[in-house]
Amino acid sequence: xxxxxxxxxxxxxxxxxxxxxxxxxxxxxxxxxxxxxxxxxxxxxxxxxxxxxxxxxxxxxxxxxxxxxxxxxxxxxxxxxxxxxxxxxxxxxxxxxxxxxxxxxxxxxxxxxxxxxxxxxxxxxxxxxxxxxxxxxxxxxxxxxxxxxxxxxxxxxxxxxxxxxxxxxxxxxxxxxxxxxxxxxxxxxxxxxxxxxxxxxxxxxxxxxxxxxxxxxxxxxxxxxxxxxxxxxxxxxxxxxxxxxxxxxxxxxxxxxxxxxxxxxxxxxxxxxxxxxxxxxxxxxxxxxxxxxxxxxxxxxxxxxxxxxxxxxxxxxxxxxxxxxxxxxxxxxxxxxxxxxxxxxxxxxxxxxxxxxxxxxxxxxxxxxxxxxxxxxxxxxxxxxxxxxxxxxxxxxxxxxxxxxxxxxxxxxxxxxxxxxxxxxxxxxxxxxxxxxxxxxxxxxxxxxxxxxxxxxxxxxxxxxxxxxxxxxxxxxxxxxxxxxxxxxxxxxxxxx
Amino acid sequence: xxxxxxxxxxxxxxxxxxxxxxxxxxxxxxxxxxxxxxxxxxxxxxxxxxxxxxxxxxxxxxxxxxxxxxxxxxxxxxxxxxxxxxxxxxxxxxxxxxxxxx
Numbered sequence: 001x002x003x004x005x006x007x008x009x010x011x012x013x014x015x016x017x018x019x020x021x022x023x024x025x026x027x028x029x030x031x032x033x034x035x036x037x038x039x040x041x042x043x044x045x046x047x048x049x050x051x052x053x054x055x056x057x058x059x060x061x062x063x064x065x066x067x068x069x070x071x072x073x074x075x076x077x078x079x080x081x082x083x084x085x086x087x088x089x090x091x092x093x094x095x096x097x098x099x100x101x102x103x104x105x106x107x108x109x110x111x112x113x114x115x116x117x118x119x120x121x122x123x124x125x126x127x128x129x130x131x132x133x134x135x136x137x138x139x140x141x142x143x144x145x146x147x148x149x150x151x152x153x154x155x156x157x158x159x160x161x162x163x164x165x166x167x168x169x170x171x172x173x174x175x176x177x178x179x180x181x182x183x184x185x186x187x188x189x190x191x192x193x194x195x196x197x198x199x200x201x202x203x204x205x206x207x208x209x210x211x212x213x214x215x216x217x218x219x220x221x222x223x224x225x226x227x228x229x230x231x232x233x234x235x236x237x238x239x240x241x242x243x244x245x246x247x248x249x250x251x252x253x254x255x256x257x258x259x260x261x262x263x264x265x266x267x268x269x270x271x272x273x274x275x276x277x278x279x280x281x282x283x284x285x286x287x288x289x290x291x292x293x294x295x296x297x298x299x300x301x302x303x304x305x306x307x308x309x310x311x312x313x314x315x316x317x318x319x320x321x322x323x324x325x326x327x328x329x330x331x332x333x334x335x336x337x338x339x340x341x342x343x344x345x346x347x348x349x350x351x352x353x354x355x356x357x358x359x360x361x362x363x364x365x366x367x368x369x370x371x372x373x374x375x376x377x378x379x380x381x382x383x384x385x386x387x388x389x390x391x392x393x394x395x396x397x398x399x400x401x402x403x404x405x406x407x408x409x410x411x412x413x414x415x416x417x418x419x420x421x422x423x424x425x426x427x428x429x430x431x432x433x434x435x436x437x438x439x440x441x442x443x444x445x446x447x448x449x450x451x452x453x454x455x456x457x458x459x460x461x462x463x464x465x466x467x468x469x470x471x472x473x474x475x476x477x478x479x480x481x482x483x484x485x486x487x488x489x490x491x492x493x494x495x496x497x
Numbered sequence: 498x499x500x501x502x503x504x505x506x507x508x509x510x511x512x513x514x515x516x517x518x519x520x521x522x523x524x525x526x527x528x529x530x531x532x533x534x535x536x537x538x539x540x541x542x543x544x545x546x547x548x549x550x551x552x553x554x555x556x557x558x559x560x561x562x563x564x565x566x567x568x569x570x571x572x573x574x575x576x577x578x579x580x581x582x583x584x585x586x587x588x589x590x591x592x593x594x595x596x597x598x599x
Contacts, residue, residue: 099554106558106569109580115509116541116553123545145555145571154555 009192009218012132012168015053016046017352018227018237023212024220028192031216032159032169034138037197042208042229043172045081046197047134048074049234050170051094052083054132061093062132063124063167065117067140071096082232095124101144108145114154118161125165133167139174192216198224202379205346210237226348226385236352240389249450254365254400256288257295260469261428261443264458266451269426272398273449274391276371278405279430283441284460285404287322287467288428289367292402294323297335301364304357307339308350308373315339322466336361347378347386358393365400372406391423407431425449430460443469502526502534503563504584509556510542514573518557521574528577529586561585 011026020026027033037043051062066074078085088094097120121133138155145151162169175196194213199206209224227237253268262268269275279285293303307315315337319326329335338357358366368390375383394401427446432439444457456472504522508515519538526534541548541556551560555571561584574580581587
C-alpha cells in the first residue's frame with residue numbers, strides 16, 4: 001500500500017517535555033496513537049502523563065481507561081510522578097473507566113464486542129467533556145479474552161467509536177506480547193501513529209528511548225531519542241540535534257571577560273558559539289570559565305553554572321574569590337549553580353535538568369564544568385549525544401556555552417578532546433610548561449571558527465586578582481599541542497628531543 | 498422447593514444479537530426445567546450508569562445475580578451447554594473416567 005499525497009493532520013501538543021518536538025508538533029488530533037513497549041518501558045507513565053499535561057497545560061479534560069491495573073494503583077503511581085489525579089477527579093477534569101479484571105471475570109460463550117466498554121468510555125467522555133482518552137493496555141484485553149480475532153474486531157469497533165467522538169486517543173500495547181504484536185502489525189495499517197518505547201542495555205547501562213515509528217502523512221523525526229522518567233516530573237524526552245543547520249549564525253561578539261583573550265579571539269566569542277576550555281587539573285580552566293560568567297553578570301546578563309566537579313558551596317566560595325558581585329547575582333536570581341555528582345543520575349537525566357534550568361532562567365551564558373566528569377558516567381554514544389544536544393541547545397537559544405575538559409597533565413590524546421574539537425567553535429588550551437627548574441602556565445587559542453584569531457602561545461599567571469595573560473612566547477615547543485589538531489604555530493622552534 | 502434465580506442481561510441497543518441472547522437464556526431455562534427465575538435486561542445505551550456500576554466490558558453479557566455468587570457469561574450463548582454449566586442451570590457434566598478410554 002502506498003500513501004497517496006498525505007493530507008497533513010492537525011496536531012495535538014501532548015505537553016510532554018521534548019516529545020512534541022520529536023513528533024513534529026504532537027499527536028494527530030481526533031485519531032488514535034498506539035504506544036508499544038515492553039513491560040517497564042514507561043507506557044503507563046506516558047499514558048498518565050498524556051492526560052495529566054492535557055489538564056495542567058491546556059485545560060483539556062481526560063478519560064483514563066484501565067484494562068489491567070486498578071485505578072487506586074494508578075492514582076498512587078500518578079501521585080509519585082506529581083500528578084494530582086484524585087484532585088482532578090474531584091474537579092471533574094479526570095475520569096477513570098475501570099475495566100480492570102473483576103473477581104467474577106466470567107466465561108466467554110459465543111460472539112461478543114466491546115460495546116459495553118465503548119458505552120462507558122463515551123459516557124465518561126461526555127461527563128467531563130474530555131478531549132483526551134488513554135487506554136492502558138490493549139494487551140490486557142487479549143489476555144482476558146482468548147479469542148484474539150474477536151478481540152481485534154472488538155477493539156476495532158471501540159476505536160471507530162472514539163474517532164467518531166472526536167477524541168484524541170492513546171493506546172498502549174505490550175511489545176513482548178505476541179497477540180499485541182499481531183494487533184500492532186494489523187494496526188500498522190490502521191493506527192494513525194505508532195510510538196515505540198524501549199528500555200534496553202547499552203553497554204553496561206540501561207537506556208530509555210522513544211521513537212515515533214509512524215505518523216500518518218506527517219513530518220516527524222526518525223530514530224530513537226533518549227528519555228528519562230523523573231519522580232516528580234514524569235517523562236522528559238531529549239530531542240537531540242534539535243537545530244536546523246540552516247539557522248542564521250550570529251555575528252555578535254561577547255567578551256571573554258579578558259581584554260587580552262578577547263583580542264586573541266579576534267574580538268571575543270560569538271554569541272551563539274561553543275567554547276571548549278581544555279587543560280590539565282589546576283591549570284586555570286574553572287577560572288577562565290568563572291571570569292567569562294562574571295563578565296556576563298556585570299553586563300546584566302543571566303548565567304548558569306553547571307558543575308560536576310565541586311559542590312555548590314565550593315563553587316560559590318571560589319567565585320566570590322574572583323568577584324564580589326556573585327552574591328548579588330545569586331540573590332537577584334540572575335546566576336544559578338546547578339551542582340551535583342555525575343553519578344547522581346544518568347547523563348540523560350542531567351541533560352533534562354539542564355534543559356529545565358535553561359527554560360526557567362533563559363541565561364545568555366552557560367558553563368559546564370566539566371565534560372570529563374560526565375564522560376565517566378556515560379557510554380560513548382550517550383556522551384556524544386549529550387555534547388551534540390548541548391551544542392544544539394546553545395546555538396538554538398543564542399547562548400554562549402563554555403565547557404571545560406580535563407586533559408592529561410602534559411599530553412593530549414583524550415577522547416573528549418577529539419569530540420570537542422569537532423563540535424567546538426572555539427578551543428582554548430591551558431597547559432603546564434616545564435621551564436628550567438619550575439613549571440609555568442601557558443594559554444593558547446587553538447581554534448576560532450569563522451574568525452581570524454591569534455594562535456600564539458602565551459604565558460599566564462594566576463594571582464588573587466585572577467588570570468593575567470602575558471606576551472606571546474617566541475618559541476613555543478610543539479609538544480604543547482595535541483598532535484591531531486596542530487595549529488599553525490608561528491615561529492615554532494624545533495621539537496624538543 | 499426450587500431456588501429462585503435472577504439474571505441481569507446486558508445488551509447494547511435492540512439488535513438481533515441482543516434479542517438472541519435474551520431468547521437463548523429463556524430457552525436454556527426451559528430446557529433445564531427451570532421455572533423460578535427473573536430476567537432484567539439492561540440496555541447500556543439507555544443506561545450507561547448501569548454499565549458503569551456493574552463494570553461491563555464485553556457484550557452481550559449475562560450475569561446471574563442470584564443465587565450468590567455472581568457469575569458472568571460473555572457472548573451470545575451460542576454454546577448452550579457451556580453457558581448452562583457456568584450459570585449453574587444443571588449439574589456439572591460428570592468428569593471423564595480417570596484413565597478412561599477415548
